[in-house]
Amino acid sequence: ITNNHCFQVGSMLAKMHLASKDFKLSRQNDLAVKDFENLFNKFKHLLDDYDPILNKLITSTLKQLNANWKTDLEASSCHLDLFPDNVFFDEKNQISGVIDFYFSANDLLIYDFAITVNAWCFDKTHFNFDKFEALLNSYQKIKPFNSKELNFLETALIAGAMRFLLTRLHDMFFTPKESLVKIKNPIEYKEKLLFFINNKIFK
Numbered sequence: 001i002t003n004n005h006c007f008q009v010g011s012m013l014a015k016m017h018l019a020s021k022d023f024k025l026s027r028q029n030d031l032a033v034k035d036f037e038n039l040f041n042k043f044k045h046l047l048d049d050y051d052p053i054l055n056k057l058i059t060s061t062l063k064q065l066n067a068n069w070k071t072d073l074e075a076s077s078c079h080l081d082l083f084p085d086n087v088f089f090d091e092k093n094q095i096s097g098v099i100d101f102y103f104s105a106n107d108l109l110i111y112d113f114a115i116t117v118n119a120w121c122f123d124k125t126h127f128n129f130d131k132f133e134a135l136l137n138s139y140q141k142i143k144p145f146n147s148k149e150l151n152f153l154e155t156a157l158i159a160g161a162m163r164f165l166l167t168r169l170h171d172m173f174f175t176p177k178e179s180l181v182k183i184k185n186p187i188e189y190k191e192k193l194l195f196f197i198n199n200k201i202f203k
Contacts, residue, residue: 001084001120001131003130003131003134004093004134005084005089005093005120006120006121006131006132006134006135006138007134007135007137007138008089008094008095008138009082009087009095009116009120009135009138010116010134010135010136010137010138010139011138011139011141011142012087012095012098013079013082013112013113013116013139014138014139014140014141014142014143015142015143016079016098017076017078017109017112017143018142018143020076020077020078021076023076023077025077026077026106027077027104027105027106028105028106029078029080029105029106029107030105031080031103031105031163031167032105032107033065033066033069033111033159033162033163034066034069036062036065036162036163036166037062037066039166039167039170040058040059040062040166042170042174043169043170043173043174044058044059046173047169050169051187051190053190054169054190057190057193057194058162058165058166061158061162061193061197062162064158065155065158065159065162068155069155069159070108070148070152070155071108073108073109073110073148073149073152074108074109074110074146074149075106075107075108075109076106076109077104077105077106078104078105078106078107078108078109078111078112079098079101079103079104079112079116080103080104080105080107080111080112080115081100081101081102081103081104081115082098082112082115082116082119082120083119084119084120086098086099086100087099108156109149110145110149110152110153110156111156111159111160113139113145113153113156114153114156114157114159114160115160115163115164116135117132117135117136117157117160118157118160118161118164118189118192120135121135122192124188125188125191125192125195127192127195127199127201129201132201150202153201154196154200154201154202157196157201158193158196158197161189161192161193161195161196162189162193164189164192165186165189165190165192165193168183168184168185168186168188168189169186171183171184172186
């Protein structure tokens with residue numbers, strides 16, 4: 001993944017958000033922040049044998065998210081799963097398509113952006129500020145965030161990392177091995193979550 005890929009993805013996400021503003025249908029997000037605790041409760045009793053740090057980390061972070069989550073920011077239809085394997089690039093390295101709208105739902109646009117940052121702006125578990133700036137700047141050229149959204153971004157990034165930590169843990173514990181669902185390593189998102197908790201993204 002290059003800075004150019006991230007620049008294109010930021011532009012494309014902004015165009016998707018603009019296009020969704022007058023979308024007539026809506027769908028509740030079943031993986032919204034308010035639903036994290038119920039998901040966590042399904043497997044929290046299994047965590048001590050897997051990674052003793054996770055129980056305390058998730059519990060304390062969920063408490064902070066529930067206390068600080070905003071519902072008065074711009075919301076609309078969102079992709080909510082815009083990972084690199086859901087974006088196609090052609091032979092000229094230009095975006096040619098986006099797939100997998102299975103998790104699409106209505107939520108905060110800044111949260112959808114934060115999920116995309118989680119997916120595109122790390123080199124494994126090392127945060128790449130150049131990729132982040134490319135993604136953010138290209139998005140804002142088309143659809144600028146307001147000051148409230150930008151001030152909330154760091155919280156949204158924590159929520160984005162938490163969502164995929166929880167869903168990957170859930171899949172690891174409960175998805176049958178013969179399932180078509182590819183079980184991915186949850187620890188990647190533990191490391192991303194810790195990064196966003198312990199670091200500022202705006203220098």
